[in-house]
Amino acid sequence: MLNLEKIDNWITVPKANPKANLRLFCFPYAGGSSRIFRRWLEKFGNNVELCLIELPGRGSRIKLAPLNRLEPIVEALAQQIQPYLDKPFAFFGHSMGGLTSFELTRSLYKKYGISPVHLFISAYRPPQIPDSKPQIHTLPESDFIAQLRHYNGTPNEVLENQELMELFLPILRADFAVLETYAYHHAPPLECPISVFGGLQDNKVSIEELEAWREQTNNNFSLKMLPGDHFFINDSYSLVTEQISEILDFG
Numbered sequence: 001m002l003n004l005e006k007i008d009n010w011i012t013v014p015k016a017n018p019k020a021n022l023r024l025f026c027f028p029y030a031g032g033s034s035r036i037f038r039r040w041l042e043k044f045g046n047n048v049e050l051c052l053i054e055l056p057g058r059g060s061r062i063k064l065a066p067l068n069r070l071e072p073i074v075e076a077l078a079q080q081i082q083p084y085l086d087k088p089f090a091f092f093g094h095s096m097g098g099l100t101s102f103e104l105t106r107s108l109y110k111k112y113g114i115s116p117v118h119l120f121i122s123a124y125r126p127p128q129i130p131d132s133k134p135q136i137h138t139l140p141e142s143d144f145i146a147q148l149r150h151y152n153g154t155p156n157e158v159l160e161n162q163e164l165m166e167l168f169l170p171i172l173r174a175d176f177a178v179l180e181t182y183a184y185h186h187a188p189p190l191e192c193p194i195s196v197f198g199g200l201q202d203n204k205v206s207i208e209e210l211e212a213w214r215e216q217t218n219n220n221f222s223l224k225m226l227p228g229d230h231f232f233i234n235d236s237y238s239l240v241t242e243q244i245s246e247i248l249d250f251g
Contacts, residue, residue, distance in 0.1 A: 009060050010080040012052045013068070015041055020049035022117065023089040025081070027097030029123075029231070030175035031154060031168060036234070043135065043201060043241035048248075051084060053097070067172035068137075069073070070103060070182050078107045083204045084244065090118040090248065094233045096179055098124035103217070107185055115192045119217075120244060122197040122229055123208040126216060127184040137176035141169065151204070190191040193220040195247050197240060199232035200225050 011025070012034055017200040024044070026037040034052035041050060053185065057066030081104070093101030109115050124129070136147045145165070148154050154172070158164045194217040198210045207225065214221045224243055226236045233240055241243050 009054060010052050010077060011084065012060065014038060014050060014052065017046060017049035019046055021047045023049045023084055023087060024244070025051045025053060025084075025089060025091050025101070025116075027053045027091065027093035027101045028055070028164065029095035029097055030179065030226065031172045032094075032097075033138050035059060040241055041235055043238065044245065048245075051089075053100075057174065066171045068174040068177035068181075070100065070178050071187075072196060073100060073178065074103045074107050077104050078111060079106075082112075084167065085114060088117045090120065090244075091116045092120040092122065093246065094122040095124050095230070098122055099127060099179065099182065102127060105190060105192065105194045107149070109228055112185075117192065118248060119190065119192050119194045120197070120247075121213060122233060122240070123202060123205055124198060125205050127182070127207055128215065129185070129212060135156065135176075135180040137173050144169070145171065189216050190219045191218055193217060193222075195222045195224070195243075197232075198223065198225050199228040199230055199236075201228060202230045202232065204230045212247075223249070236240050 034054045056064035091101040
């Protein structure tokens with residue numbers, strides 16, 4: 001039996017559920033921690049065990065320096081996640097978490113020939129479409145903070161609190177560096193199904209871009225648009241978890 005207490009805390013399990021039929025790994029957005037998924041615990045029954053990804057520099061790993069490139073993140077996760085893959089599993093990633101979960105899926109299949117039963121991508125354009133927006137991770141502090149306001153993901157009370165921003169700025173810069181230095185390398189489409197979620201009021205990712213995720217799988221594909229902007233996951237999390245349960249047939 002998997003001894004969760006012995007596993008490195010890249011992955012946290014808020015509520016162990018050894019009788020679960022499936023493990024759902026959740027990957028946070030840029031600047032986010034595993035905390036954003038804690039509310040999901042009440043949304044799944046005994047069929048699902050939530051496993052939350054905690055990147056360096058946040059949550060229980062706050063004292064560690066954040067990583068600013070995707071490759072070492074994926075490499076570390078591919079190693080740390082292996083003890084959890086003794087039963088079926090699925091990935092859910094929002095924004096940066098979507099990119100991370102996609103590349104981890106490719107890495108696991110390439111190295112070990114294993115895949116999630118389902119890949120859920122939320123609020124992120126497909127990797128084959130280059131990012132046309134100017135890079136912001138190297139901007140001066142005032143300009144960087146101004147750009148963060150446009151994303152609407154960091155509360156104003158945090159943006160206007162100097163002490164909090166001293167804590168969060170290195171994390172946010174590192175995460176945006178991860179996204180803005182990412183280089184897509186063509187590979188065959190995935191064998192697992194992909195379901196994509198988007199926000200109806202999201203001005204960062206278009207429906208047409210989300211639809212293009214279809215090219216990344218040889219299996220089933222679906223796209224669900226939900227109320228909200230780029231961070232609809234915070235307000236519409238009940239709808240997201242309902243959709244996941246329905247797709248995984250755990251409703």
